[in-house]
Amino acid sequence: MSPHVIPDLEGLFWSDKLVDKQKIKDGTKMKFSGTDAYVATDDLKIAVNASITLERPLLVKGEPGTGKTELAKQIAQSLNLNIIEWNIKSTTKAQQGLYEYDAVTRLRDSQLGDKRVKDVKNYIKKGKLWEAFEAQEKVVLLIDEIDKADIEFPNDLLQEIDKMEFHVYETNEVIKAENRPIVIITSNNEKELPDAFLRRCFFHYIRFPEDDVMRKIIDVHFPKIKSQLVTQALTQFYEIRETPGLKKKPSTSEVLDWLKLLLAEDLSPEDLKRDGKDSLPKLHGALLKNEQDVHMFERLAFLARGQR
Numbered sequence: 001m002s003p004h005v006i007p008d009l010e011g012l013f014w015s016d017k018l019v020d021k022q023k024i025k026d027g028t029k030m031k032f033s034g035t036d037a038y039v040a041t042d043d044l045k046i047a048v049n050a051s052i053t054l055e056r057p058l059l060v061k062g063e064p065g066t067g068k069t070e071l072a073k074q075i076a077q078s079l080n081l082n083i084i085e086w087n088i089k090s091t092t093k094a095q096q097g098l099y100e101y102d103a104v105t106r107l108r109d110s111q112l113g114d115k116r117v118k119d120v121k122n123y124i125k126k127g128k129l130w131e132a133f134e135a136q137e138k139v140v141l142l143i144d145e146i147d148k149a150d151i152e153f154p155n156d157l158l159q160e161i162d163k164m165e166f167h168v169y170e171t172n173e174v175i176k177a178e179n180r181p182i183v184i185i186t187s188n189n190e191k192e193l194p195d196a197f198l199r200r201c202f203f204h205y206i207r208f209p210e211d212d213v214m215r216k217i218i219d220v221h222f223p224k225i226k227s228q229l230v231t232q233a234l235t236q237f238y239e240i241r242e243t244p245g246l247k248k249k250p251s252t253s254e255v256l257d258w259l260k261l262l263l264a265e266d267l268s269p270e271d272l273k274r275d276g277k278d279s280l281p282k283l284h285g286a287l288l289k290n291e292q293d294v295h296m297f298e299r300l301a302f303l304a305r306g307q308r
Helices: 021-025 042-054 068-078 094-098 103-111 128-134 158-163 211-221 227-241 252-264 291-306
Strands: 058-062 082-087 099-101 124-126 139-144 165-168 173-176 182-187 202-206
Touching (some): 042 202, 058 068, 068 082, 068 182, 094 099, 124 128, 128 139, 128 173, 211 227, 211 252, 227 252
Parallel strands (some): 058 182
16 A cells, blocks of 8 residues: 555544644644544544645545545634635636636726726636635635546646745736645545646545444434434445445435434334335435436335245
């Protein structure tokens, strides 16, 4: 295993331990140790703290719903820092993270004789990186789902993230980070990221939680839930995830939604028992999110009944 690759995020769940903000202001080394809402394993703490020490972005990959975005929020809470979130879409361009110049509006205003046109700064909209760079205190900058954007997107941000500065051509000024932000970048592995970009990051992959870890996560969200219900629910949940041909495997967030519904309906472990091994579970809409998977389980249920 590469020394830069930290094992999975097993042991992830939620907490509220805050670092004294005055210590951060006084220059004491920041160290992530989790929160009451997100108690992290040693592997995760090593990854986060290595990223902070190296002053490199932490690139977090894993299945959707495994807590990548929540990690950035909990780092901010643990270190008592503000968070700036940049949610990436398929149409997002790297330049938008720096700034956008509205030349069209400026031209229109000039035609109307608006005095604002004399100052080009009136037509520059600051991006999320600019906000993070000019912050008076260190912040957490979340670049969420970077793999949604065009393949050139990560390359277009290489120098800015590496040097923590960029040039504004319209005003001929250099925007440099007052306090280097803690950068968390998430990816759902929808597309490969460029090697040059990866070299500038510290990498951590979140594998899907196994049964014992999932129970800890559930216990934090539903501390009074009966263990028998959890056992029955998780048995079905992992059976669904392991079903061959499943188009979309249910995630951690989806099993939590399912359990919330089970509790709201006051269902017992006996209520969850299915007629056949492959029949649809109760309230399956929380777990199965497309018609292909629902139809597949319906067919399996039909076959199971036919074999009796």
